[in-house]
Amino acid sequence: EVQLVESGGGLVQPGGSLRLSCAASGFSFSNYAMAWVRQAPGKGLEWVSGISGSTYYADSVKGRFTISRDNSKNTLYLQMNSLRAEDTAIYYCAKGQGRTSYWFDPWGQGTLVTVSS
Amino acid sequence: DIQMTQSPSSLSASVGDRVTITCRASQGIGNYLAWYQQKPGKVPKLLIYAASTLQSGVPSRFSGGGSGTDFTLTISSLQPEDVATYYCQKYNSAPFTFGPGTKVDVK
Numbered sequence: 001e002v003q004l005v006e007s008g009g010g011l012v013q014p015g016g017s018l019r020l021s022c023a024a025s026g027f028s029f030s031n032y033a034m035a036w037v038r039q040a041p042g043k044g045l046e047w048v049s050g051i052s053g054s055t056y057y058a059d060s061v062k063g064r065f066t067i068s069r070d071n072s073k074n075t076l077y078l079q080m081n082s083l084r085a086e087d088t089a090i091y092y093c094a095k096g097q098g099r100t101s102y103w104f105d106p107w108g109q110g111t112l113v114t115v116s117s
Numbered sequence: 118d119i120q121m122t123q124s125p126s127s128l129s130a131s132v133g134d135r136v137t138i139t140c141r142a143s144q145g146i147g148n149y150l151a152w153y154q155q156k157p158g159k160v161p162k163l164l165i166y167a168a169s170t171l172q173s174g175v176p177s178r179f180s181g182g183g184s185g186t187d188f189t190l191t192i193s194s195l196q197p198e199d200v201a202t203y204y205c206q207k208y209n210s211a212p213f214t215f216g217p218g219t220k221v222d223v224k
Contacts (some may be wrong), residue, residue, distance in 0.1 A: 035213070037161075045153070045161060045204050045215040056211035059118075092160065102208040103151040105163035105172065 002026040004093045009111030022076040022093030030071035033096030038089035083115045123216040136192040138219045140205035145185045149209035156201045
């Protein structure tokens with residue numbers, strides 16, 4: 001069974017940093033694209049970043065967030081710097097389909113990031 | 118960047134009704150479109166990929182269609198458990214944008 005478990009969320013002040021992790025199991029992690037998708041309170045889904053052989057970012061986070069993966073640990077990361085109030089959201093880790101296919105199944109349970117002073 | 122829109126933004130229908138949601142891309146995306154269902158308080162779930170391919174385990178009352186810029190998600194006979202917000206998503210190239218969502222309720 002494929003499992004994705006996010007961690008690392010929490011309360012951080014504006015301008016601060018946070019690193020999210022997503023532990024994956026049940027599939028050959030290195031062979032799949034992975035992504036982060038977020039959802040602000042009461043709002044819709046927003047794709048944030050993806051990684052396969054290349055990395056991709058939404059304009060809203062480009063230059064502030066860095067996606068990476070450690071295939072030896074089956075873990076996906078999102079380093080978030082210069083955080084803003086508008087980054088407050090549940091952050092979901094999601095598995096792509098194949099090495100370069102960015103439609104997502106399944107999703108993790110999410111980790112909440114709150115940016116506030 | 119390609120923009121994704123959905124209509125309507127919300128709808129209310131009776132059990133057994135046929136419901137259709139439209140997703141439009143500002144430029145052609147072939148059939149690189151997925152649909153997701155998010156029930157209140159739950160994690161999004163994949164329903165359809167490649168515009169019309171039903172994900173394993175998804176009830177057959179759900180169907181998808183379209184290509185290029187115009188796509189549809191149809192629920193042939195609405196059930197109480199279908200109360201959710203439905204999102205389309207393009208995946209032909211980055212950014213892998215989601216539509217704003219359509220909230221479906223049962224009268």
